[in-house]
Each structure stands twice: as structure tokens, then as C-alpha cells.
Amino acid sequence: MQYLPVFLDLKTGPVLLVGAGELVRAKLRVLLAAGARIRWFATDGNVDLAGLRDDHGQIQCVDGDPLSTDLAGVIAVLCAGAGDIGVAMSARARAVGLPVNVMDDLTHSSFIFPAIVDRGDVVVAIGTGGTSPVVARRVRERIEALLPARIGELASFIGEFRKTINPVIAEMPLRRRFWERIVDGPIGTLVLAGRKAEAEAALHGIGDPTAYAGADQAGRSEGHVTLVGAGPGDPDLLTIKALRALQDADVVYYDELVTPEILDRIRRDASRVPVGRRVGKPGIGQDAVNKLLIDAAREGKRAVRLKGGDCFVFGRGGEEVDALRKAGVSYAIVPGITAGLGAAAQFEVPLTFRSKALRITFLTAHKERDAEAVDWSVLTDTKMTVVVYMGMTAAPAVRAGLLAAGRSPQTPVGVFAKVTRADAQAAVGTLDQLPDLVARIDGGPAILIIGDVVAHSAPWRQQNLSRVIAQLLEPA
Template identity: 75%
Template sequence: MRFLPIFLDLRSGPVALVGGGDLVRAKLRLLLAAGARIRWYATDGDNVVTGIDAADAESIEHGEGDPLSADLSGVIAVLCAGAGDLGAAMSARAKALGLPVNVMDDLAHSTFIFPAIVDRGDVVVAIGTGGASPVVARRIRERIEAVLPARIGDLARFIGGFRKSIHGRIAEFPLRRRFWERIVDGPIGALVLAGRSDEAEAALNNIADPSGFAGAQAGRAEGRVTLVGAGPGDPDLLTVKALRALQDADIIFYDELVSHDVLDRARRDAARVPVGRRVGKPGIGQEAINQLLIKAAKTGQRVVRLKGGDPFIFGRGGEEIEALRDAGIAYSVIPGITAGLGAAAESEVPLTFRGEALRITFLTAHKAKDAEAVDWSALTDEKMTVVVYMGMTAAPAIRAGLLAAGRSPQTPVGVFARATRPDSQAVTGALEQLPDLVDAIDGGPAILIIGDVVAHSAAWRQANLDSMLSSFQVAAE
């Protein structure tokens, strides 16, 4: 994040606006919409603006003389639009005075930039791309405009009018936040969004017990635990329900394999506690994790147990809900895209294929002894795809087990590391090469996929293409 998004009170002092033509007039109208007082230095001598009312016109002061030598005392920011070469010189002066400055379409001489804006009165959404692509920002704005209720600003203003009184009636912050969530998501919020604020105000005033309305038990909010599947790493693969749970959480206990990008989708002020472990590294243990979940829920917190992939596929989610059930803690489960499916989709591996792959087996093999305990004779069917989690260390034992059971050494296999993440990597080959394929990747976590369907993958096709090109080159030489 190169630019920190902030909201500047333009009523706190004049803004110096330098430039001419349509560009400066567009910027002037934007500033007026935010209630700014503007000192405008029209570089082309034309300071006529059409289409504004008298009140806005009174907010514009026409600066006289050269802006490079003008008195800028009291000015809170400097903006240049359609100012030509004067923009760079004005930027240098503003920086020397410690004033924030924006020169339109000139990042090098700007200390702040203008985002694309969705304006709903008291609700303002700013979208920025660091100045790299205003078109992308506008496209995002269009999508937000399409889903954001027209009266969402009215709802924010409505809540603002009651915040102080409700604060005095509900002392506990988590319970107070839950009260407002019920207002926003319930019938009262719907009345405001429908333009019936008077009815909404009457309904809110009729709530005799705000704490009870928020769901208090003995003066304390009821805690609960939500097991959330974080998916294989790409935050865009989170479900809508998962995002909502992350935004509602008071505390998040997360696995080591959960990506930072996924954690960034959580509420900013939610506590975050790492509890997972990687293979070969010590962890706090499953029983300790269970007790942390129970303790947090008993204090009235909304707890998210964030697990890589899906909670019920090699994620010990079943053990955790049994512990929660025995302790009388309310819980729910939000599934996630398991790593095997994420790897298959990213690399175009159809785990099933008509007439070719009719069955799938998911298994885990942390260590060689885990692989030795597998009944490989049940996995020799050529029409079965085998998906192995955490199988990097045990790759030699996995190969040995399958070959000894009768699976062909030429069975296509793939190693798919860090699937769906920016640094994902895929290598493919034959079963007899499996340990070498694992060695070829730059670290895990990785999914192993074994079966003829791997030959349909993008990595397999690319490897064959590279081999053909290499053969042509040798022949040419």
C-alpha cells in the first residue's frame, strides 16, 4: 500500500487550486461537492465556471498574481490541474512549505492522489490503484455503485443520531456492536433504506431493553465458534459466508498455512492468534487449541477458527466440534475449497474424466511411516485418481507403495505447490520420478495428484511442448 487512504476535512481551511481549462473545472466541482473553500489561480486567465449555484460560487476565492509567490498561509493543500509546467514548480513550493500536493496525472510531483469515489452522503467509498490505473479504479467503482443501496448514507446518519444514547445504555463494547449489527441487518435498517426514517426512529425508540435486543445472557453477549475454511490461499476463493464471519469475528485462531492475504480480509481490530504448525515444527497441540476456542467463546466473544483448505478434510474440524459440543458451546462450520480442488482447478487437472477417471481417493501422508500404513493395493485401479496431502516428505514411500502394489511406473503424476497463490508452481512426470519431481519445486505446501488425468493438465502440456522444442533444436544442430 503506497498511499494511505484518508478523509480530509476541506472545511478546515482553503485549498489552493492552480490550473485552467476543463481539467481544473472538473477538479473544482469535486472540491465543492466536499464543501471545500477554494483559492483558485486560473493560469489561463479564465475563471468563469458555469453550472454552480450561488452558495458554491461564494466558496471560490479568485487568487491574484503568480501562485509561485502568492501567500499560502492557512492553505491546507495544493492541487494542480491543467497547469502545465507550472505543476512541477508548484509542487516543489508546496513540499517546501510542508503542504500536501497533487499534480494531476503526475505521481512524481504528488504527495497524495485522488481515488475513484462512490458518494452516498455520510458513506463515501474511495477506490485507489496507487495511480497506476484510474480505469481499473473506475470499473471497481461501477461495481460498488451497482450493489450499494442509494440510502446507505441515510442509514449511517440515522445510526449516528442514536450512538451516544445507546452507548449510555449498553456499556459492553461487543454487545453494543452486536446491537448495531441487528439494527443494520434487520427491519429497522430496511425501513431507513426504504426512505421511511420516521418509522425506523419510532421502532428503535420502542426497544425498551437494548441489551436484550442484542442477545445478552446475564448481561454478557453469547459467544460462539465458527470453523471457517480459508481455502488454498487465494483470498478471492473465500466464500461470501467466510468473509462475513471474518468481518464479524472478535478473535481469530488461524493455522500456519493460512495466507496473509486471507487474514487481511478480516476485521482490522479482531485479535489474531496463530495456533497451527508446519510439518517438522512444534505446535501447541490439538487439545490446547480446543481449550482456547472454548475459553474465548465462554467470555462472550465471536470466535473464528480459520483453517487452511476445508475444516473437514485433514483439518481436524471434527475433533474441534466434538470438543465444542461437549462444552456446550454454540458452533457452525463454513466449508472452504480444499487444497486438492484448488490445485486441480488452477492446473486444469480434471480429477474425474468420463471413461478415464471414475473415482477419487484423498489421503494424507505426513511421513514415510504414514505412507507405509496405507493399503496401496486398494489404489491400483487405473481409473482412480489419488490426491495426496502433505506428501512431500513421504514421496519415496508413496512411490514404492504404489509400484509394489502394481501401479504402472509411467502413471502420470503432478506436484502442485502453493496452489492458487502468486508463487504457485507445478511439475509433472511419471510415478517412477515422483521424489525427483518433489525435489524440483521450491518448497511446499504441495498436493500430489496421481493418475491419468494429470496428462490433461496445463503443466503436462507445457512439459511436452518444451520437450518437442528441445528435440527440434537438437535435430537442427
């Protein structure tokens, strides 16, 4: 470690800033965010403060020669866009023992600026020893994505109650366990969700903090269930909240459609329990799944119910929420990208199109009898896109129902399988060809998209291009 990360309280004295241009303005924004009092020597004479939020008069623009200014009380010297003056200021600052940073000049700097993640009371600094600011920024972007937006509010929330709670819990291990329970449990979840008043009420409702801290060996007495939509298959499409839930989980109950790549994002020491229905097998049943979730929560575990796509789009998430609510179990819901939207994005199928497709209907037809139960007469509008989930087996019945209801046999349709995955497939054609299109697909899961919008898709354009090329190559 070449540099020691240190957090400097910039409110203890003024910072001397020397420089000009956009480089110095970038430093001004950082210093203002940290609450610093700034003496700014603009080396080009331009002291325009437009776009800088100096609401408290933190910036003092100083005329004259910075090399002869009084340094009494100054806590640090910064130079950005200062040219040769930066080198001279560095020598002067070092001579009196002041920390100095000359931007992009390690030789004349005694400290460097890290890339910063600012979440209020939570601040993360990332450094590369000044060798690669671009790498530091990339690391910062990853951390920015992973940290909850309100993590600073959670730290502030704990800070408000520490003086009240800590004297009540004499033993340090129990005190630490108490705050771990607050951070990792339902109270922390409420703060991160922006429900601070409810979190305060829950914390005030803890009768005996010592007993609460020692409730069980895991340090939790209240469990929590998070329903997480895993999306259609690509792990990069998981939301940040979904990743966070998978990393926090003690146990994950997952469906058959969840891909191995997504399961790899689960915390390594979390239990993984498959509960999905496998092809040709009945599965354990919804009531049994509900019981597993409730039992896990009552054991004090953080449980995740991981579903392919979105929990509330043919995912039975509503049934599970009802069961959890009736059992008095704390729960949260994290949406996922449903397969219809995944297919639309990957294969460029605009599910709506101005003046051409004004409505979308999502339905499921896993078996032929499911398709026969659909009222196809309400789905014949040519300006309606129909998205059928789990429709490969029932494709002949889907075609028959739409044709009998009056939909044109020339309506464009597409069969899109394993969407967003590397082995995704597509077959496009017309409604009267639907069963043949399904036969061209090498296994599911797949969805059917029916409507004129399919003619705007990438596979449709490619198919037409191939047909034109074949015609041009035919012998005269």
C-alpha cells in the first residue's frame, strides 16, 4: 500500500486552491460537497461560479500572488490547471509541512485524490496509487451500482440511536450483534426503502435491547422473505436490488427456469433449494413452497424466492404474498424483466408501435386445454400484440383459436426461445405456420409473439433479406 487512505475534516480550516479552467472547477465541486472553506486563486483571473452550488459562501476568490499569501491556518493546498505555479506552490507547502496535491503530478504531491462514492454519511474512497484514475473510476462505478442509494441514511439512522441504545447493552459482542440485527433485518430494510418513520417505530418497539441482541445464535429472531424476479436468463439483467438480496440470503428457493449463471450470483454459503416444477414431474406444489418460505422466516432466516422472469407475471408471486401476509411474515418484492420484454429487446420486436400496435395482451397457454379456455374473440384486433407464455406445446390450439375467431392467417408471428441467453433462438413467419415454426426451435422455454410488430423484428428482416438474396442468385 503506497498511500494511506485518510478522511480529512475540511471544516477545520480553509483549503488553498490554485488553478483555472475546468480542472479547477472539478476540484471546487468536490470541495464544496465536503463542506470545505476554499480560498481560490484563479490563475487566469476568471472566477465565474456559474453551475457551482456555493449556497453557504464557502468560496473566497482571492487576488494576488498565491506564492506570497499567508498560509496560517490553511489545512491543505490543491493545484489544478495551475501550470508552473503548481510546482512552486508544492515546494512552499512542503516547506511548512502542509499536505499538497498537484493534479496529475505525483512527484510534487504529498497526497492524492481518490475516486469517491458519496452516500452521505457513507463515503467510499478508491485509489490506484495515482497510476490509473480510469481504473479507479471503473471500480467506483461498480461500487456505486452495488451500494443501496440510502445506505448513508441507514448509517445516519444508527448514529441517531447509538447514544440511547449502547449504554443499555453492556457487553460489546451483544451490542455489535444488536446493530447487525438492525442493519440486516426488517428495520434496516425499512430505512433503505425510505420508510424511516416505520423503522423508528419498530426500533422504539424493542422492549429489551439486550434480549433482542441475544435472541438466537444467528443474531436474528425475525426472518424475512424477498420475492426476486430473476429475469429471462442473462445474469447481467438482474437488478441491483436482486443482486443485493441474493448476497444477503441465508436460503434461496429457486425455480427450474433460473439459469446456472444466475444461481452463481447467490452468496456462496447460502442454502439453495430447488422448488420448481421439472418437465414431466409435478413438483412439490404451491402450498409446500409457501410453507417453506414461512418456516424459513419463522426460523429467523433471510429467505429469497427466486423466480424466472418477474414474480407477478405468471409467477404465482401473488399467491405467495397472500400466504406470507396471512402468516404475519415480513416480505419484500424485487421485480424482474419478464420474458416478453427480454425477447422484445433481444430480437428487436417493438411490442407497441405508433398507429400500428396500440395494445398488448399477455397470456399463458402451457397446455392445449389452457389455449382452449382462452376467449380468442377479444384478441382479434390487428392493433393488438399478443404475447403467449409457455405456448410451444399449445401452439396448434393457439393458431386454431385465433383463426376461428377471425385473425388473419397472414398475421406475423414469432417463436422466441431461451431469450437473452447465448443459445437464444427465433423462428418467424405467419400465424398459419405457427406449429411449423415451433418445430424449428430446439427446446424451450419459449414465448410466442403474435401481431404486425413481428414484421419489424430483426429475424423477420434477416429472413426477408435472405429470401431476396436467394432470388437474385437463382439462374435466369
